[in-house]
Amino acid sequence: MKLRTLSLVLCTVVTLSAQTYHLPVSWKFTTSDSAVFRQSEYRDAHWDVIAVPGAWETQGHADYDGYAWYRVDFTVPAKALREELQLLLGRIDDVDATYLNGTLVGSMGTFPPRDTSAWNIQRAYTIPKGVLRQRNTLAIRVYDGGAPGGIIGGLIGLFSKKAYMDALFLGPAPKRSYTKLTTTNGLIAAVYDDQTHRIETALPHIFQAYDSAASVRPFAYGIRPNTADVPRSVRYAENTHVIRVTYPRFTIEYFAPFVTGEKILYASVRGKERDIASINFNTSPGAGTLLTRTVERTGERIFLFSFIDSLHDNRAAVDAAVRRLSAQKESPAVQEVRWMRSVFARAVLPEGLTADERNTAEQSIAVLKMSQVGDREVFPLAKGQILASLPPGVWNIGWVRDGCYAIMALARIGLYDEAKKGLQFMLNAESNHYRNFIHTDGKDHGIGVDYQISVCRYFGTGKEESDFNAEGPNIEIDGFGLFLSALVQYAEASGDTAFVRSVWYTVSERIAEPIIHSIAENDLIRRESGPWERHLPGEQYAFTSAACAAGLQDLAALGARMGYATGRYAAASERLRSGITGRLTDGDGAVIGRIGAPRDHKEYYDGGTFEVFASRTVDDRSRFLRHMAAYEKVLRVPDPQRGYIRIKSPDWYESQEWIFLDTRIATAYLHHGMKKEARHLLDWITAQARFNYHLIPEMYGYAHATYEGAIPMVGFGAGTYLLALTDLYR
Template identity: 45%
Template sequence: MIFINICFGLITPGRMRGDWDRLSVLQLDWAFDDAFSCAVMSLRIPSLTKEALLFSSALFFVSNFSFSQTILLPERWLFSTTDSLIYSKASFDDKEWNHIDVPSSWNYLGVAWYRTHFVINKNLSGDSVYLVLGMIDDADESYLNGVRIGGMGKFPPDSQTAYDKLRIYKIPKKLLRKDNVLAIRVYNMMGPGGLVYGPIGIFDDHDFNALFNPPPGPKKSFHQLVTSNGLVAAVYNEQRNEVQYALPHIFQAYDSSCAVKPFILRLAPSIDSKPVKTYYNHNTHVITADYRHLKVSYFAPFTIEKPVLIVAISGWEGDIKKVSFSFERGAAEVVSDSISFPSHPGRSIKYYIFSYSDSLHNGDEILQEVKKDIAVSKGFLLTNEISYMRGVFAKCHIPKTISRLERRVMEQSIAILKMAQVSESEVFPGSRGQILASLPPGGWNISWVRDGSYSILALNRLGLFQEARRFLSFMLKAKSNHYVHFIYTDGRDYGVGVPYQISVCRYFGLGKEESDFNQEGPNIELDGFGLYLIALSDYVNRSRDTMFLINNYQEISRKILDPIVHSIDSNGLIRKESGPWERHLPGKQFAYTSIVCAAGIRDFCALTSKLNLLDAEGYMEAYTKLLNGILENLVVNHKLIKGNVEAIDPEKHDYFDGGTFEAFALRLITEKDLFESHMRIYRKVLGVPGGIHGFSRINNGDWYETAEWILLDLRGASALGNFGDRRDAMTLVKWVTDQASLNFGLIPELYNRKTSTYDGAVPMVGFGAGAYIIAISDLYSN
């Protein structure tokens, strides 16, 4: 099988819109691999912005074909920031050079050289052989065995970028030999720089065509699994048969100056054969690789709430004794130990324990405590872990009539929600309870208000009220209120204007409000206030935990409700802000924001009135004003809801916005004629070609915006179900289910518009697992 590499910046300034100065503070000094998806092959992608390209975690795909004629290049290359054409020669002595993982970025302006040595022990068939190097930022000259075989962009003094070109160079016949040297000269004008991401390898005709032209329909296109217990997270790659990295915390950054870095890299067993099968054991957090005579399971344990990665090997004792593990140290001191137990005559299970030591963790003490816990379990830790998560499933409200595949994806989605919540045993108290937008390897392992609200709604439907309450509490306690005022370059104050509690964007790992910046200022998003009220009201209604509301009522009304009321403009809509798709400043009057804020006020007032907690009259006036503002300013000719007030021309960017589905999914608008007309028109404009496929985000956007958004597929399904169109709703759900069932039960951020392969961050939590659970629950309850 082909293995595709990718580098994704550890701290991204925002979803596809970058700020290079801020990124440089948190730039990676390590890199990891990612199997990922892509559009059909194109040598030029002119529509993409540099920010979009360099922060994409998914521009190319890996199909489920067997790539027998693919040469996998090494992950670790040699690297130098000096410049001399002698470096292109195969005979050059480079043994003193530094190392760099490829692909990755090096955050250096100027010229640098990459070199790698590789051996070919097989013949490539076909008339043509191709070197594919992915995307290089900005210009390159590529040499194989001392011969220049290609280059794109220009070097100084007439420098010219080619960051948006996929490097594909045809290798001259007979140039390849058994021992080879590939040397690449790279010039970076701005931004991260280097061999930043994309497919990297040597392909014959057959494999080249298979890579860039996958078959239609559901397909396997993702090859990584993550395990987490809310304390540590580890990513396993089924193609390299290794744990690519393990993180000491599941969130992406402590604060604005310090990123979370792996404590261990490339953890691999010394087993010559490849696994026959790799999977999530019983849809839990336990990753299991089946070899012919052994089973190897990887997991971060919930039953032992410690920052450790466990590897359990079960099989014949003689086979187990032959296995050892190799790994590379990351940013902390790695500590490890093992303990064995007999299982059946001649068979045993051996647990390898990996942890770390830093200023807050004594790794040796952790190891001893974990060994005692495993001993107490009498060697049944692996069984206990699977039983723990299966016990969680048993407590959940899962519709009894769902299909076998739906149940599998539903259970895996529950496991993802559990893995994505920071543990109560986390060493940083302010971190506890937050739920991430994605788990690694997805690049959004950050706590977003928007994504998190869908996670809470999913937890409520499942009956996992303790988990929902923990995240609701986290947001009420997190340090925020940093954007009461913000003067933009136009002299206007785009701050919230009054004291507030819910972040205007997202949270750092330590529990502090964060808003990402670019050249257009920060993201100041006001939809989070409404979304929090929706999630909170749903929680109290389902859990009957009225004391949570009573105890926090003053804070909620003053710092969540009042900011919404304060933000209503004279036209009855929420004023200009950054919106759900993070447009920075000055922003627009987005439909999504007014929709969720109106629904939030409605739900909260209904709840508090029922409990006699609030004279709702004043707030209900705000709800009525928002609803009328939507009907008067955003509903066009009683046929559709447009994406924002400023949109005039249907042919222009973001006139159509899939976020408008929430008006119907949340039952804010219940008029069936408008709904049917809206969905019919949106299907024509935002519908992804292919019949069963769903919706893109907006019209006339870049590749990211016009990819298929699984959140919109699933929220569209909930809306369709609300209006009695169960057939179309189930078609969308089945499409997502069939895709996930071929990809470990994981749900991505996107499907590539042309190939339907996994794109964006994987696995998504609120926008993926959460939205799926909501859709299944809604459709089967309806």
């Protein structure tokens, strides 16, 4: 067996067709601001290197808001100068002014002092005649007013008009509108782009940040084979975590290995010797020191990508992998597919699933597995954590709410070890930082007693995070109730009441009691940030009271069967239920989003209220039908095949179709015997997933039903889909 080192290069333009030219992954970046930066002649060698797309907060500029510049040099073939091309620059958060060879070609949003954001708009600028050259410099001035900043995602490159229309997926749905596949083993992650045919980024952890000042940075960018061939197909191999890219003469499979649990990205190239002998990979190194090795076997060349940084020295692991691969006969890609298929075999899925439902269910299981931090993670408290999305989705963060729905799904389908690890993570994580918190209004908005579950989410290291911004922290209480329901569903499905006994004191005193402490005089959970994370001082939200009522009722029932005195929890649950039916229900029978919202306020009709019925906090068919009748008029997308928006709001993010809501409404329908209505929603989600690698997104675009938001979504996507699907068939 021969061992070789991979070549490391910074790519210029990759030409995919006569009509599409993609730009490099690595750009130059600075947080300085000067008009001279637009000039082609300006020398930027001293600037930072940044990956595009990707928020700058995750690449060494945490918490930075303000001005920044991007620059990149690229070349195009002479024939491109004769074409009419659009310059696509993805979504830029918040404002941009874009210069090609010193000429302003487009701008969106407005810069301070009266800044307005265009953060969610795909940039597409017509290149004026005579501006494009064979050698070019692109310079972009960006302003970010808060939250993620920079070129955060979307299509990037030079496109003909037809290629532009095709690439934006503007046809009727269900349809393909997503082009990225993620592989992880709970330790590292890599994202493949089906349009540029390369691994965009390879990350040393699956989570987003170590703490508020330190984001996880890729260890490699732009991993691409040195072939002019274009893939015939790209898919997950048998619904697993293995990304299979089939070329005319060979196949490449990318994966992070579960079998060996290494922080190594594999690229297995298989084919005839004459077809694969010259295959190599071009790569741009990221943070730390990039490690690369190649193992040559009969009919297979295996490329390994790893790293050294302040937390890892993977040289010994890479050497061990080389020795193992040199000795074994079976392809590691085959072993990985078999390993994930064994997970599917452990899972209990309903009989009678359609082929598309089974494929989407299996891919959802793979997503759940990929989203859980593995046992070999270097941070002990991180193990078992379940992320809200996988990268490139921006929510690869451990949210309590999303994690609980993922745990419920894992317990439902019989993956008890994974569910238990998710529960143990939250029970062991560092929290209680917001027992007391004096806000700018002079009031203490803290929990008020000792508590265990984070008030919002977790840093990747297993420490509580509140998503703090200029308005203060998010202090959310719904996660306490959701955790109780997840714990009870795990115990009832697995029979593991011994685990519940071992943690009963913590669960009762630091989760259930804080809920009771938070019940206000009007029999609702007091003002807090709610499911949609309205920073302090917050409001009294229906979703929070419903989640807490359900959790207390679940704990009361289980605890009573185990011999504990739980009447206090049952009584508190009933108080919350009566508060919802008595104070949050209007004259039409609709549950409103929060106390005090006028009928014309966007939070009056809030999609979060469906949890009242999905959780069976209110288990009354007539009430549910009145609620649905009111909400159909306001939140239903007009297309009859589609589902529901979150809130009727001018805000783009809030007014898209949310898959979490579609799945929870389907579950509520099923609780009330309305199988036809539930199937309609689930068939829509399944049909969309069929065209998009069987992945489930955060949202569908309101206008064109394109995949939007964080993708793939975990608890709010794969998790609630599995819950609704199993409800449909049982």
